[in-house]
Amino acid sequence: MEQQLDNFIHYLEAVRKSSRNTILSYKRDLEKFAAFLDAQAVVDLTDVNETTMNAYILMMEQRQFATSTISRNIAALKSFFDYLERYENHQGNPAARLKAPKIEKKAPEVLTVAEVTRLLEQPAGRNNKELRDKAMLELMYATGIRVSELVSLTIDDINVQAGYIRCSERGRERIIPIGSVARISLRQYLKQARPAMISDDSSAILFPNYSGQPMSRQGFWKILKQYAAKAGIESDITPHTLRHSFAAHLLENGADLRSVQEMLGHSDISTTQIYLKMNTGRIRDIYSHTHPRA
Template identity: 50%
Template sequence: MENTIPEFINYLMKVKNASASTIMSYQRDLKKLSVFLEEKGVERIQDVTATNLNSYILYLEREGFSASTVSRNIASMRAFFRFEYGQGRMQEDPAADLKAPHVEKKSPEILSAEEAALLLDQPDCHTPKGLRDKAMLELLYATGMRVTELISVKEDDLNLDFGYVVCRDEEKERVIPFGNAAKEAVGKYKTDARKFLLKGQESEYLFTNCSGSPMSRQGFWKLIKQYAVKAHITADITPHTLRHSFAAHLVQNGADLKSVQEMLGHSDISTTQVYMNLGFSKIKSVYAKAHPRG
């Protein structure tokens, strides 16, 4: 089976235009499946059965993998075997009837407005790195971009005069406005820090690391963790936390869901609805604490 995976990965890249993270996940999941099947004596793609795949799912569950991880592996198998069946290499699709486990949706972790302000105040703005970090954090919180979108922003995508950034995801682009705090932080970074970090190199990307190369997801993840510790914030912060906080704070302060949906780039407004529910939870909590008969 392993020798058929590269063709599928190439299909994801060239035909489906899948993101790098999706491709990496599929490749990792399918290689693990391939090893499992080979250990069971199943080496040819046409010999794989639904029983084999269900055995693998049971193996993942016994090993203690979360329901979301098992579900992602099932999605990888479905996509792969659908492709193989379509290529005529199999008599039937063994993954067609695989059932994903129920995944309980957790409410996203959000910061309070005070915690968000505290986090954004941590970078040392007397250093080029601190100016860059401040600009990245402010722009992320001001726009609700995904981290991959933030690190992919190019200089030409930014309009500081009118306060907006053109943000591109896998399917489309959207224009997101931002306020004075982000405008000031990004402007100061561009003026006082970016050339220093580039070290004489050229880059179309707005944010770079200290070697002048484009900023990575891992690099940004590390710095946001460091600033959370420095700010003594106990919540488990990830780069996505600022995206969730951006949306929740907008909704809590009266923004309409349709506008928030457009800024976040959600294709379905039901995905954005969770932030309305978070706002209602906050109202209920305030009521319970404040009302004399709460």
């Protein structure tokens, strides 16, 4: 299976243009499946059938794997055997009839406006690092971009004067406006801090780390955690929390769903609708507590 797996990973990279996260997840999941086959003394993929598949899913359920993990494994198996059937003359897809367990969609964690305000006030701009951190936090909340997009931004992706940034992911590009507060933070950072933080004057990196190199997602996560603790935010905040808060606060203040979808870069509007459902629940709660005839 090792050679087929290598071929499949190359296919995901070169043909499907899958994201790095998807490729790493599928590779990890399929390596676990290969270990399961070894334990079952299955030496050839042609011997894998629906019974084998069901036994593997049952094993994950018995070990109390998360529903989302099982669903991702099933997606990886379906994609892998579909590839084998199409491109490597494998007879049939034994994973074709596997059904992913239903995942109960939880409402995303969002911060209140007061919590966001406290968070954004933490980097006071007393040094270059705080100016950079302030600009990053303000920009993320102002635009709702993903952390991977934030740390990948270059100087050419941002137009402070016109008030927008350009994000590109997997061949898709979108333009997102920047609010006045974020623009002020960006101007201060670009004028005072960035020139001293980059390692090379020709560097296009917008937000470098201490070494003047591109910041990692994990690096920004640590920064966010530190400021959240200083702000007294007790919830388990992640970079995606700011993205969720951006969307929820826009809809709460009257933004239309389609515009929020475009800014977030969701390909399917149903993904964006979860924020609308959150807002509807909030409105019902307010109504039940305030209307005299509720």
